[in-house]
Amino acid sequence: MAAGKDDLDAYGIPVVPAPAGAASRKRRAIVDAALTEFLAEGYSAASMDAVTARSGVSKATVYKHFGSKERLFLAVIGDVLRKTCADLEPAGQAIAAAPDLRSALVRLTTDRARILLRPDVMALRRLVIGEIDRFPQLGRLWCRVGHDVDDGPLVEALTALDARGDLAVPDPKLAARQLVAATVGVPQLVRTFSPEAEIDEAELERVIGSGVDLFLARYATGA
Amino acid sequence: MAAGKDDLDAYGIPVVPAPAGAASRKRRAIVDAALTEFLAEGYSAASMDAVTARSGVSKATVYKHFGSKERLFLAVIGDVLRKTCADLEPAGQAIAAAPDLRSALVRLTTDRARILLRPDVMALRRLVIGEIDRFPQLGRLWCRVGHDVDDGPLVEALTALDARGDLAVPDPKLAARQLVAATVGVPQLVRTFSPEAEIDEAELERVIGSGVDLFLARYATGA
């Protein structure tokens, strides 16, 4: 049992450190192959044989690196989830300082929608939702990094706008959820059940814009 | 190959007629056991052995009735999905005639939320989402009977209200999606990633009421 092999991060997902050097390339190949396999088949139907075949290494090597199918799944999905959604981090910080609030909200929600609606992110989301009972840690991780439920920076920005009088938001946490639901949530729901649906750019802009208008009609001050 | 064994309904889901009599009880036991097993384990990890054990019949009987794991899954999930969401059918018909529009919208969305947020319905939803790639028919079926994406009656009601001048709704289809997203969608999203979260009745009323207010702030006429 190597040192640090059972370390868990704040979300209960095993941290498997990547060794530098020649083995690192094989490790990368395993991770890539595993992600493809898990996204295509789901956790249970995914085969470790298929992962080894796709990655070009032997099965023993896979187990030397990750120990078990469950640890491989958590490491791979957790990593890609963190990386993919890292773009969402600097979310609502520019909102409070923006001259035109509507434009700022449209830009914020549109940027988020572009990322969250990407086919690979949607597939990852479906996989996480389907395996929630088996891996509750991934659900908690998705909520935090993807801000699918709570968005800290956005809540803070709405609170600041309320204090300044630019908006009248009695419950910023609820308002943030409503804004996200009325904008990103609408096309996201459609694509959740229709993976093959295309993203019409003009339609997306129209939906997002209408959602922001919905939000502002309720929370904008007369000023 | 019995007659009608390969009949498909409008959604591409096999229709397996239930014979009346003594065998009907066994069939019911199989369906109940299979639903429990699939909801608990997902499609791939679900075991036909576990289904037979839970239902108290032999494995051969299960295969005599349903032919394969795939057909059993489609039949069971499709049936329960239709039955569960049948309560949602008479959706927006009473809206247009209601004296108090806000109360009517709150009642409509609250009723829907109560059904869609039930733990068993949420679990079914997670299962369908996770198996969308394998069974696209279930995604299409969910969209229709659950009105998770499009709600025909609600769209018609909004169109009528717009024509009468009670609301100003330029795009009823989009408005219907926004109403659902801003009300039911908010707690639904939370519980999608947190199966164990409880439904606080007071909190639900507050969220739904706020969502309806959001909707009316945008679409209500001055009158």
Place this chain on the structure above:
DNA sequence: GTCTATACCGCGATAGAC
């Protein structure tokens, strides 16, 4: 229609040479 028993396969995980 229903049962018991089993064919047959692919799975996750490991042993031991190098």
Place this chain on the structure above:
DNA sequence: GTCTATCGCGGTATAGAC
């Protein structure tokens, strides 16, 4: 670290008696 070869188990589906 990496390989080949294999173990043991549990999976779906079927055969044949009743």
